[in-house]
Amino acid sequence: MRIGVLGSGIIGLWTAYELVQNGHEVTIYSNLPVTGTTSASAVAVVTPLFPWSLEQNPRLFNTSLRWFRETLEKFKEMNTHCDFMNVVPSYEFGYVDEHGVEVLEKGFPASRLTQLNFAPTKMISIETPITVTNEWEQLVDVSFAINFDADMVDTQIFLPYLKNELEQMGVEFKLRDFKSTLDISLLPHQVLFNCLGIQSHFLFSDVGPEMYPIRGQSHFIICDNEPPYYGVASLHHAVFRHKRGFYLGSYFLEETKRTWRDFMSENPKDLITQPTADEYLLTKKFATETYLKLARSVGLDPESVPFEKILRVNAGIRPFRVEGPVMERSQLGSKFLYHNFGHGAHGWTIGYGATREVVSLFMEDKDNGKIPKN
Numbered sequence: 543m544r545i546g547v548l549g550s551g552i553i554g555l556w557t558a559y560e561l562v563q564n565g566h567e568v569t570i571y572s573n574l575p576v577t578g579t580t581s582a583s584a585v586a587v588v589t590p591l592f593p594w595s596l597e598q599n600p601r602l603f604n605t606s607l608r609w610f611r612e613t614l615e616k617f618k619e620m621n622t623h624c625d626f627m628n629v630v631p632s633y634e635f636g637y638v639d640e641h642g643v644e645v646l647e648k649g650f651p652a653s654r655l656t657q658l659n660f661a662p663t664k665m666i667s668i669e670t671p672i673t674v675t676n677e678w679e680q681l682v683d684v685s686f687a688i689n690f691d692a693d694m695v696d697t698q699i700f701l702p703y704l705k706n707e708l709e710q711m712g713v714e715f716k717l718r719d720f721k722s723t724l725d726i727s728l729l730p731h732q733v734l735f736n737c738l739g740i741q742s743h744f745l746f747s748d749v750g751p752e753m754y755p756i757r758g759q760s761h762f763i764i765c766d767n768e769p770p771y772y773g774v775a776s777l778h779h780a781v782f783r784h785k786r787g788f789y790l791g792s793y794f795l796e797e798t799k800r801t802w803r804d805f806m807s808e809n810p811k812d813l814i815t816q817p818t819a820d821e822y823l824l825t826k827k828f829a830t831e832t833y834l835k836l837a838r839s840v841g842l843d844p845e846s847v848p849f850e851k852i853l854r855v856n857a858g859i860r861p862f863r864v865e866g867p868v869m870e871r872s873q874l875g876s877k878f879l880y881h882n883f884g885h886g887a888h889g890w891t892i893g894y895g896a897t898r899e900v901v902s903l904f905m906e907d908k909d910n911g912k913i914p915k916n
Contacts, residue, residue: 543908543915546571546729549737550715551581552889553882555704556897557735562711564905570708571729573719576701580739580858583760585782585789586695586890587632587773588614589660591650594864596657602866606888607658609895614693616894626699628771628784632692633666633840635674635684635776644686647777652688664689668839674832675824676777684776687840692773694782695890698762720745727875733904733913735880740861742868742883749872749881755859756886758793759821761829764853774837774844779828781847788847792825793887817855862886869900871907878913880904 543566547558550572558568576582590610596603621627636646644652655663671683705715720726723745726734736742740755764787773782775791782789829847837844867884882900885893907913 543567543733543913544569544731546731546734547737548572548720548726548734549579549739549741549883550574550576550705551579551737551739552586552701552893553581553739553885553897554735554737555701555708556894557737557882557901558708558713559704559711560897560901561735562708562713564901567712568708569714569716569731571716571718571720573717576705577698579701580758580860581889582697582701583758583856583858584697584890585760585780585791586697586700587782588617588627588693588695588891589632589690590658590888590891591646592658592888593648593650593862594866595651595654599866603657606866606892607660609892609899610660612895612898613890613892617693617695620700620703624699624703626696626703628694628696629691630694630771630773630782630784631689632773632775633687633689633836633842635668635672635687635774635836637671637682637684637686646688647775652686655688655690661690661692666840672832672835672839674776674779674836675827676779678820678824682777684836687836689840694773694784696784696786697890723874727877731877733878733880734874735882735900735904737882739883740859742861742881746872746879746881749868749870756793756862757857757859758791758887759817759825759855759857760792761790761822761825761852761855763788763790763848763851765848765851770842772837772842774833774842776828776832776836779825779832781829781833783844787851787853788829790825790829790847790852792821792828817857821857822855860886860889867892867896869896869903871903878904878907 545566547554547570561568634646639645666687668685671685674682771784780791861884863884868881872879
């Protein structure tokens with residue numbers, strides 16, 4: 543069957559990959575090259591630091607852990623053919639909130655790491671708290687770090703690699719910008735997979751409610767580094783030192799002019815998807831000042847980050863839903879539309895496993911005669 547996939551980020555690529563593996567011909571439609579998508583803005587540290595807990599949503603929590611393990615295994619398998627992934631010791635710094643709870647980024651309880659059980663962890667107390675400028679008017683004193691090994695994917699190697707693999711498998715890539723569902727309805731496919739991320743809300747407002755954007759901005763420095771390699775993260779900011787250079791990230795950033803919920807009534811063109819000077823300066827402050835203090839506090843010997851060697855800056859908007867990603871079937875006229883979006887900030891971590899489930903839904907529908915053959 544000839545199938546169209548909307549979107550060329552990591553979820554769209556995984557979707558095409560699974561469909562081809564199941565014997566289908568695939569065309570990917572996107573208005574961006576794979577290296578220009580939101581997925582390319584990430585360094586892709588594949589760790590299951592989910593916002594949902596075992597107590598709040600046990601089904602989603604356990605399912606996400608399964609998706610994470612399936613995704614990580616797939617990365618490891620593909621890494622034998624292309625050296626894009628490394629294990630790096632990571633240090634996540636946190637603070638004690640007003641309720642006396644030790645938390646990491648976005649209020650993530652440090653105790654939840656024991657539920658995830660994806661890697662051995664070590665708690666390190668900081669003798670003298672270190673002040674982190676999370677936002678310009680938000681200063682936080684961090685007093686501990688959680689140390690664990692993390693699998694880090696170099697997105698600038700993996701995305702072109704997977705695209706090349708898909709092309710070798712016969713997948714076509716076509717540039718196409720969708721302004722409305724009418725544009726989509728004109729595509730020559732009876733079955734479509736929607737992997738458009740945040741754009742999905744504006745095209746299919748009745749699908750996947752309660753979705754809001756998570757903005758991130760990444761700075762990539764290319765240089766040759768000798769070991770050791772490691773990551774240092776605190777709240778909205780992170781520095782990862784790897785063998786090909788440095789990744790500097792600012793993520794989970796809130797818009798200053800409006801709330802996340804206000805976004806739901808706005809036009810997609812209003813979203814700030816270009817790098818901003820404000821976030822650049824926040825990242826620079828963290829990378830050239832705070833990062834050095836944090837790294838030394840856990841016994842590392844960091845050198846200064848060569849900020850003048852920044853090769854490129856990427857910004858992106860990731861779709862997030864508290865209820866988890868949207869993975870369901872709907873109709874668009876006579877067409878069958880399978881949705882696979884809303885992983886926001888976890889597309890790299892659970893994307894392959896989640897995609898397998900969506901493709902399995904389609905295969906079941908096809909086998910049960912719900913999808914006419916074409």
